Amino acid sequence: MNLQSIYLFTSSSFLRKIFLGALFILICISAFTYRHTFALSDSTASVIHSQQVHLELEQMMSYLKDAETGQRGYILTQNPVYLQPYNGSREKVEVSFKLLKSLTLDNSKQQINLDSLHKIIDLRYSLFRKSLALSVEKPVNKVEFDNVLMNGKNAMDDIRYRVNQMIEFELVYLKEKKAKYESEISFTPVFTIVLFLFTVLIFAIAYMMINRDLKNVHKANKELTIINESIDHAEIIGNFCLTQWDLYNNKLIYSDNLYRMLGCEPQSFEPTVENYVAFVHPEDKHIVERGANDALNKNETYIRTYRIIRKDGEIRYFRSVGKLIEDAKNHKTHIGIINDVTEQHLSNLSLEEQNLELEQTVKELASFNYVASHDLQEPLRKIQLFISRIDENEKHSLSETGKEYFARINVSALRMRVLIDDLLQFSRTNKAEKNLERTDLNKIFHKAKNELAEAIRDKKGIIQTNRLPILNVIPYQIEQLFINLISNSLKYSRVGVEPFIKIECEKVRGKDYSPFKVNGEKKYFKFTFTDNGLGFEQKNAESIFILFHRLHHKSEYNGTGIGLSICKKIVENHGGFITAKGVPNEGSAFTFFLPA
Amino acid sequence: MQNEPIHVLLADDDEDDRLFFSDAIKELKMNTVVNVVKDGQDLIDYLLQTDVTLPHVLFLDLNMPIKTGLECLKEIKNIDRLKNIAIAIYSTSASEKDIEETFIRGANVYIKKPSSFTSLKKVLSEVITLNWQYHTSGLDRNNFLLSL
The missing domain is CATH 1.20.1330 (f41 fragment of flagellin, N-terminal domain)
Known part of the structure; x- marks a missing residue:
């Protein structure tokens, strides 16, 4: 142009x-x-x-x-x-x-x-x-x-x-x-x-x-017509309209779509602020009237949302944005765009509602947490205490069948304890407590190893590690991650084979691991926990991270199906990704990436 | 063995727990005098009696009706005559929040109620025979929760 x-x-x-x-x-x-x-x-x-x-x-x-x-x-x-x-x-x-x-x-x-x-x-x-x-x-x-x-x-x-x-x-x-x-x-x-x-x-x-100029003018006019028409269509499609308020001549121009948005025939009333305000919802009139004043006195862009009542009585939400611009001759013109944002506004409102509901649910979950951690544990603990009292003092008066049943009660109670503890651990592993601290992972590893010292000793396990980095992490969660992965390897070791767990760590570029859901631009620390245990079929590599999903009968291996779900949750809390590889009866390898 | 018996006080609303506690201490055969109160209000009333012998160690449950263990802890630490009693929190839960709060309020040790009678006896014997002066001087957030 x-x-x-x-x-x-x-x-x-x-x-x-x-x-x-x-x-x-x-x-x-x-x-x-x-x-x-x-x-x-x-x-x-x-x-x-x-x-x-x-x-x-x-x-x-x-x-x-x-x-x-x-x-x-x-x-x-x-x-x-x-x-x-x-x-x-x-x-x-x-x-x-x-x-x-x-x-x-x-x-x-x-x-x-x-x-x-x-x-x-x-x-x-x-x-x-x-x-x-x-x-x-x-x-x-x-x-x-x-x-x-x-x-x-x-x-x-x-x-x-x-x-x-x-x-x-x-x-x-x-x-x-x-x-x-x-x-x-x-x-x-x-x-x-x-x-x-x-x-x-x-x-x-x-x-x-002159002929050539006339042709050019004609062509330009045609282009202008096309542009005008496409703006017209764009306004209809995008549900918006343009306004121009020439303050020098005090002349207002409303595009046709404004009239359509108000449910009127294009240019069916004189474009004046008063005529427009007449359509505004009585409770919102002050917003538009004050806005019209502001528009003339302030130089910055403004955004206002208000309701209007269409000619047919329907209430719609409009959002105006506008700015005062000045040309070389200091003539001021106010340019405005009015959007019909009813759908967005309503969906925002319903989103807010859903948010409130969600907050409510989170609160309920937190109170469920407390119930689980306290109220459910208390009767169980007492059952276990009574079991231990009977076991110590009264067991001899039971028949053999009674002793057998009593032992089964004890196992069930123990299992319930493990389940409750793991469930609690899982529900506590949430993003809300995201306090990243600069942490030496070597120290975390030693804490985890100490925690598992008994099990390691019982299984005669060997854990080998190279030097681990210092990272910004949630320390207790990473400790839990280490504990869960090591205890998983110890738990699913092969009979007669002493567990050997190798922990490796290296710094890698995200783009070298594009199949994983890592960010290609960033650098990561890649941790690999390899063991010589039971392993698993590669087709189960994803399902082992699902909550309560188990590959073995609980009579064989005492797992709850929660441990690896917690691992996944922890890694994802840190913006990382975890994956597993297994070969039956040879071993498994768990690889996770943490942002460097 | 000391000649003077060690005075132990338990504040717990749960009858079973009070029973386990008394039985365990009885079986430990230590020179102890055990008193029990049923809730927080009982505890404060008991301690505020003028002629009472103050306990060496107070085992304090947190989840109690009328007055919770935490409220009791605050009150006790605000009363000059009582603030030197060694306080062992004795609770079912071991949530980070509870541990943090009671540590800040000046409790000396945090015990998670064990689920076997043998561990219960072990815990109680350890706490009662603890050298409190030594323990308190080296107290920090990491050894606050008693681990067996």
């Missing part, structure tokens, strides 16, 4: 550049067009200007000719009517001249031409006046008159020549301008077309890019 938005951002800035470029080119085109239009009108103006100058010169020439014609008429006829065009011509020529002067203001050469033309025109008029004055004199000074007339003609020729020259000059000037304009204008179409094509290209690229 993030990548996509970054991509879109760069793309739009590129587009902006393209549009700026296109705008620049358009301005360029406008500027060129403007300039060229301007040049065109400029050249038109100069054509008009040249023609105006040309016309005005012709006009002036015609005034002068009029004046000359009038003068000639008058001289011939002496009729003043002919003088009419001459009389007005001087002013008209001046007007024309002034106009020409202003028209050629930008052309110094024409100005100079005009100035010299003006002098000749002045001369011409003075010759006019002279000739007119001479024509009316009586008698006519023929020589002078002819002379004046000749001079007038020459001046006129001169004027005509100069005017023609000026017209010529103006034409040349026009031609130059035209050439210059054409040279300028000839470049314009190519340039305009190039610019136009370039602009078209840019717009084509821009169009393609």
Whole structure:
């Protein structure tokens, strides 16, 4: 999502550049067009200007000719009517001249031409006046008159020549301008077309890019829709919903599933705290209301559990978690997740109940322990005491059958004593008294050996051991473990074979014994008790650890089936594991692992 | 043999046990005077009599009605006149909890009631002839429980 938005951002800035470029080119085109239009009108103006100058010169020439014609008429006829065009011509020529002067203001050469033309025109008029004055004199000074007339003609020729020259000059000037304009204008179409094509290209690229962006936006939108839909489904499947509380705009958004969780149609009421609290169980309203306050004032994540009443009246347990987050502009938004935890909550409640029951059972068991240890032992002890009293003093008065029965009573009482003692031992071997102490197992071994000294001596047993480690254990339990394993070997020895028990110990890695339920990462001490006794069938290797499970008749071997169960319990209390191997009539080996 | 008889007192609510106790001591043929009381309250009342001869050794059962052996032990150790009596706990159970508590409260030895008459006699003779001064000075948690 993030990548996509970054991509879109760069793309739009590129587009902006393209549009700026296109705008620049358009301005360029406008500027060129403007300039060229301007040049065109400029050249038109100069054509008009040249023609105006040309016309005005012709006009002036015609005034002068009029004046000359009038003068000639008058001289011939002496009729003043002919003088009419001459009389007005001087002013008209001046007007024309002034106009020409202003028209050629930008052309110094024409100005100079005009100035010299003006002098000749002045001369011409003075010759006019002279000739007119001479024509009316009586008698006519023929020589002078002819002379004046000749001079007038020459001046006129001169004027005509100069005017023609000026017209010529103006034409040349026009031609130059035209050439210059054409040279300028000839470049314009190519340039305009190039610019136009370039602009078209840019717009084509821009169009393609916009198209591509639109596709990407479309794709992103599609992905967004998919994500939104999967969130929607996830909410329904996971029975949770999301809330967003934009504190800056004070706008709350509840996802559709919140409404469903409340048993309503999605977005069927306005998302406000008040509307939500209306669904909360009256006894829990304070939790949610206080929570809403806390959410705004505290920055840490909170968790609250409360009841709500659905639209259909069903009571559910909701758990809200949420946190206030702040964006770069310091706008705070409260993000929340609401979970329907009814099932978990109810199962927790039933677990708690079961826990209480369990505690009760444990207490009962403890009191049973006491009953067994005290109340059951007491009558038994007295039975045994009376047996020993009779055995000492009254036995002789019994018949042989009576003596036989009496001996059996004694054996049964003894067995019961052993059973009660073992059972007590088993029930006392529990985890509750888990006080691990750093203990030297060599000392424990010697204590166990001392405890069994009599039995070892009776059976002529030999126990061999290598050096044992110092471990964190429950000392009396490990002593019991040693006692039970050694006495087990002594008890199930072969007739006529002196028991030989070898105890070995080594430090091993758990992962080397993966078939056992040991933790592969840890190190263990592996203890092996090997004997040369009766052994057992390997198929019984697991069942011998089961409580009251025996492989022999009690008439043969006096066991209760509890001893090895206690061993298993002790090893497991220490986080270890015990296993057994047996070969009938060769011996057995008990291996247990204790965490190093 | 001493000229002065050894005074022995047993506090036990069980009639059979009182019988076994008296019989065993009788058979030991030691120079002893045996008195018995039936429960904890009886015991305290007996000891608080002004003209009574205080016993050298008190055998105290723990599980008794009205006043338990442990309560008696506490009371006796709080009374100056009585606190020097040697006390042997004489109980059916030998739970760690009982052993621990009575040791802390100042009992001198813990006897688990034996289940044969021969062992009973052996235990009683050993306890009665014990050199209490010596035993008490070397008393610790490990030799507190009397083993045979």
